[in-house]
Amino acid sequence: MAADDAPQSLNNIDKLEKLTRRRIGIDYSEHEADGKFNDQSASPLFSLLPRELRDLIWAFATAPFEDPTAPFEENAYYxxxxxxAHLKTDTTLLRTCRRIWLEANAFPMLQAEHSFYYDRAAPDKRDPQWMGQLTAHNRQNFGQLHLFVQMFKIEGLTAGTGMLRNYFLKTLPVPGDFQPRVFHVTLRHTDWWNWESxxxxxxxxxxxxxxxxxxxxRSTQIFKLELETLDYKEDQLMSIVDRIKQFESEEFHTHVIDGKEVKTKFVLADEEQKTYTWEGPASLDNKTWDTYEGKGTLKYHVVTLTWRLRFPELPRAFVPQLRRAPRIRAPDVHSEISDMNKSGRRTPLDSLYVAYEPAGGRTTSTGWNVARLRWRPAQAMQRYQLMQRVGKKVRQISCRQAELGEEVQRRRFGELSGAVLAKRWEAQWRGEGSLLKFVG
Incomplete structure (x- = not known):
């Protein structure tokens, strides 16, 4: 496919997805694509080298690197x-042949570092919109998520479900939509409280x-915390590091192994504590700070702590294959217009009657209790107005029910016609030996 044809092809895929109401994906493994690729038996790369060595080649060729043609300003906060410089991944290798694509397509995402900033972001930052558009395949192979965050933004974090996820995704949660293999948090020198003074x-x-x-x-293998400050504050930093090193996560039942729920916890890896130093200009963001007057450079001291997810009862268990997707119940779209008194629960209409329902009322054919009231014009007018309002509400609900019923019928028709069209395209793709497929 020529480069000029790519946008048109993408537009065609979007149109087809709308017509069939199904997403279009691609086969990602040799097993899925059986019979659709040349096994390249004449190539020494495949006939002589074992898969383990080929994987090392794929990993090296698709590893992220700093693009020398897109450097950052040296005095920028980031x-x-x-x-x-901009982080870049070269995927040229994946376009050489189908056999390489099928073996290597997961490596770019597995090795990439995706950076989020709160705030003072680099030009290559990611954002929730980008995160929400990832395919299921990319979410499954998500590698390192790097969060640069200022204290004012993170200090209110709690351990509630979804609290951390909400920093990166604004969409409704779906199983497996947030499971980075490595979660890396960095506090830069300029992220601490009152660093300016x-x-x-x-x-x-x-x-x-x-x-x-x-x-x-709890689907993440490694959690890293990186703390950076200036060299003359090393003692202050180490005091904080020594305190944090005492933290241990609680144990929770989060995974299922052989049909049995097992506990996980993050364990500090003492041997993986790393320290390094680096130097940068004293002017930050093209500004001269009184605090650093007379200094040509700033010397930084950085400490990184690493926790690994472990199974206390099964120390050799491996995390990715054991992920358990959370059970998420879809909202009931009909709950707002449920039939009156259908399950003994009060509906929005009940509240209109409750204040006017006497203890000794009689039951009418509608199933509602009506008060035995003496004839008084004012009260009669009030009751008439009330019944008018209730009747209007009932009519509104009936119209809404009809609209929903029509929408359901329209959706069912669209799904049926889309299914017929999808079968035709699937047959065509099979005949062409295409890797395309409908995935949902």
């Missing part, structure tokens, strides 16, 4: 080791415990 380091560390105990990270 400039630091590993982030001196060079005040002593202060960390309200409840949010760190909240992350360790967050249900949103």
């Amino acid at each position: 400039y630091r080791p590993g982030h001196t 060079d005040e002593a380091l202060c960390l309200e560390d409840g949010w760190v415990e909240a992350m360790l105990n967050s249900p949103d990270l």
Whole structure:
């Protein structure tokens, strides 16, 4: 396919998805694509090298790197080791042949580092809109999620379900939509409270415990916390690090192994504590700060702590294959217009009658209790107006029920016609040996 044809092809796929009401995907493994690719038996790459060595080649060829043609400004807030330029992944290899595509297509996402910033973001930042558009395949192979966050934004975090996820996704939760293999949090020198006035380091560390105990990270293998400050504050930083190192996550039943629920917890890997230093300009964001007057460079001291998810009862268990998707119940779209008194529960209409329902009322054919009232013009007019309002509400509900019924019929017709069209395209793709398929 020529490069100029790509936009038109994408438009055609969008149109077909709307007509069939199903998403179009692609086969991602040799098993799924059986008979649709050349096994390349004449190539030494496939006939002589084992799969393990080929995987190393695919990983090396698709590893992310800093693009030398898109450098960052050295005095930008987001400039630091590993982030001196746009992060880029070269996927040219995946377009050479189907056999390589099928073996290597997961590697770019597995190895990529996706950075979110709150705030002072780099130009290559990700955002919730990007996150929400990922395919199920990309979500499954999501590699490293790197969060650069200021204290004012993170200190209110709690360990409630979805609290951490909401930093990255604004869509309704679906099973498996947030499961990074590595979750990396960095506090830069400029993310601490009152760094501008060079005040002593202060960390309200409840949010760190909240992350360790967050249900949103129980499909994550590694949690990293990176703390950066200036070299002359190393002692202050190490005091905070020593305190945080005492944290242990709670144990929760989060996975199922052999039909049995098992517990997980994050365990600090002491041997993986890393320290490094680096230097940068004293002017930050093209500004001169009084605190650093007379200094040509700033020397930074960085400490990284690493926790790994473990199964206390099964120390050799491996996380990704054991993920358990949360059960999420879809909302009942008919709950607002349920039949009156259908299940003995009060509906919105009941509230109109309750205040006027006497203890000794009689039952009419409609099933409602009506008061035995003496004839009084004012009361009669009030009751007449009330019944008018109730009748109007009933008519509104009846119209809404009719509209919903019509919408359901229209949707069913669309689904049936879409299913017929989808079968025709599936037959065509099978005849062409295409890797395309309908996935939902």
